[in-house]
Amino acid sequence: MxxxxxxxxxxxxxxxxxxxxxxxxxxxxxxxxxxxxxxxxxxxxxxxxxxxxxKDKNELFFALHEEAFLKLMEELSSLQTIQDSFARLIEMGHRYIKFAVENPELYDLMFIMKAPIEALACRDEVWEDGLKSFGLLKWAIQECVNAGYFKNTDIEVSAITIWSYMHGLVSIYLKNRMSMFQDNQQLQRMQQSFVLFTKMIKETL
Amino acid sequence: MxxxxxxxxxxxxxxxxxxxxxxxxxxxxxxxxxxxxxxxxxxxxxxxxxxxxxKDKNELFFALHEEAFLKLMEELSSLQTIQDSFARLIEMGHRYIKFAVENPELYDLMFIMKAPIEALACRDEVWEDGLKSFGLLKWAIQECVNAGYFKNTDIEVSAITIWSYMHGLVSIYLKNRMSMFQDNQQLQRMQQSFVLFTKMIKETL
DNA sequence: ATTGTTTACTAAACACTGTTCAGTAAATTT
DNA sequence: AAATTTACTGAACAGTGTTTAGTAAACAAT
Missing domain, CATH: 1.10.10.60 (Homeodomain-like)
Incomplete structure (x- = not known):
């Protein structure tokens, strides 16, 4: 049959x-x-x-949300080849920014729009995709701790802090709130800020 | 007449x-x-x-956007009474978080929604409200430099970095992307992260 | 092979949305 | 008192997400 x-x-x-x-x-x-x-x-x-x-439009866009996470995870997957754990974390940041800037609509879907999260909520499931990529970040941080780069032991709090910065940086840019700088300066300023932030975590995490 | x-x-x-x-x-x-x-x-x-x-709905919500900034600035205005410049910057952060958590819809309007920015764009004006509050942050940082707390001289980059972190933290929370933590733990985790971040800027900015 | 039943699909409707425009009634000017 | 300007609205336009009743084709049972 x-x-x-x-x-x-x-x-x-x-x-x-x-x-x-x-x-x-x-x-x-x-x-x-x-x-x-x-x-x-x-x-x-x-x-x-x-x-x-x-079921509805929310569910449709949640399916795309899942795809988008697959794409991000794919672009972060080759990080495992990088030996030095701190260099790996920095490269992870670079690729996160690159992904957001190159896929603004996807980024919105993944981290800003409420529709996909609502689709999850009404089937009361957990946000697996988010959890998985948050796990990847925690792993990268743990490796830095293991290698002696970071002393701070609360990986979860470190992860929130780093992710918050990264998300803030790209979403200020994507939502056009960096208009205090000329268009051609915005990406440059982001890079400068990222360099500063890497210095900050290197010296105090 | x-x-x-x-x-x-x-x-x-x-x-x-x-x-x-x-x-x-x-x-x-x-x-x-x-x-x-x-x-x-x-x-x-x-x-x-x-x-x-x-003119249209965008313009209507831009008017509310202006009001929201007035409210935020009001809640930040009494900061001038704080003598110690670093304590002032920290308190500024606390109030920023408080404002966002207590006025999620306003925060969305101010920093996430594209409608108000579009209302600005089609009258091709600058984002004055954003510029003004960014100026306040820069001032608070400059005072920290003057008082010897910070060495870093590029105030603009420092401001982007701090704002990015703050914005990221609150918008991850507001857009329900902190669902990896139980509801009652989310605000606590934010506080822990904020403490870590203050340590970071104190030691390396 | 001919029924009966299930499946896949759609036209049309429902209750909305932002926005525009012709027309009206009141206020103001001449 | 007549002419003009102002303030307002009903109705329409062109869309939106979503539901439902009905149809035609595919399948199952006789």
């Missing part, structure tokens, strides 16, 4: 079809301007069909 | 009436769920009338 399996496959195909269209529109014109009807137009189905595969 | 003056007064009254209603709804049910029609209902005028006093 392979019919059920085929149906399941077809269902997955359809979910992917919808998600691909959603991602395409979302990345090219942003979240707010992407409507269910737009997505339906692209895949040449009725808007109502989308609701047979995704 | 006092008629023009009266008319101007009446116009200001109307603008305030609209803004008061907008603020009320906005703070009680959030930005997204507040519509022009909701505001119109409260003031018992037609929705079209609102457009005679505010």
């Amino acid at each position: 392979g019919i059920l399996e085929r149906k399941e496959r077809e269902r997955e195909d359809m979910r992917r079809l919808i998600l691909n269209a959603a991602r395409e529109l979302f990345l090219e014109q942003g979240y707010e301007k992407t409507s269910i009807r737009n997505i339906a137009d692209v895949i040449e189905y009725s808007p109502a069909t989308i609701y047979l595969y995704y | 006092g008629i023009l003056e009266r008319k101007e007064r009446e116009r200001e009254d109307m603008r305030r009436l609209i803004l008061n209603a907008a603020r009320e709804l906005f703070l009680e049910q959030g930005y997204e769920k507040t519509s022009i029609r909701n505001i119109a209902d409260v003031i018992e005028y037609s929705p079209a009338t609102i457009y005679l006093y505010y």
Whole structure:
């Protein structure tokens, strides 16, 4: 009885079809301007069909949120090859900034928008993707402690502190709140600040 | 010829009436769920009338954005009484966190939402409110340098770094991305992180 | 092969949204 | 008193997320 399996496959195909269209529109014109009807137009189905595969718009964007974390984790995965643990943590920071600047819509989805988190909340699940990448940061910090770079033992608090700085830096930039600097100076100022921050953690963490 | 003056007064009254209603709804049910029609209902005028006093919704929320900055500046104003410049900077941080936690919707409006910044952009003005409060931070840092607490001379970079951390910390919390900690632990973790950060800037800035 | 049943899909509607505009009634000026 | 300006609104436009009733095709049972 392979019919059920085929149906399941077809269902997955359809979910992917919808998600691909959603991602395409979302990345090219942003979240707010992407409507269910737009997505339906692209895949040449009725808007109502989308609701047979995704509960609502929140759930649809939570699926993209998951993808985005996969992408970030992928871009951070090759860090394991770096031997020196402090250099690895710094490179992690560089790549985090790079990811945010190159994928502003994804970053918004992952860390700022409330829609994906609401999709989680109403199925009362934990924020696994966030937890996993937070775990990666904690691991990188733990390695620095092990290697003798950091003395501070409360890894959790160190992780929050570093992540807060990183998130603050990129989201001030992404949400256009660095307009006190000329456009061409903003990225430069971010780099300068990042250098200062690395000095700060090196000397006192 | 006092008629023009009266008319101007009446116009200001109307603008305030609209803004008061907008603020009320906005703070009680959030930005997204507040519509022009909701505001119109409260003031018992037609929705079209609102457009005679505010260009669009962005401009309406930019007006609230200005108010929010006034409120923040007010809550930071009494800092001048603190003698020790480092203690003053720390207290500034405390009040920043307090403001964000107690006024999440206002904080969103000021530093995260793109609507107010768009209202600015299409009148191509600078972000004066942001600039002013950034100036206050720079002043507080400069005083720390003057008092010998900090050696670092690039105040601008120091300010970005400190603000980035502060903004990151509170917005991770406000946007519900601290769900890896139990609800009752989140504020405590923030405090711990803040203590760590103060140690960091004290020792290396 | 012909029923009955389930599945996949959609047109249309519901209740909204921001915004514009023609038309009206009152206030002001001539 | 007539003409003009001002303040306001009803209705519409073009969209939004979402639900529901109904249809046609696929499948299962006889």
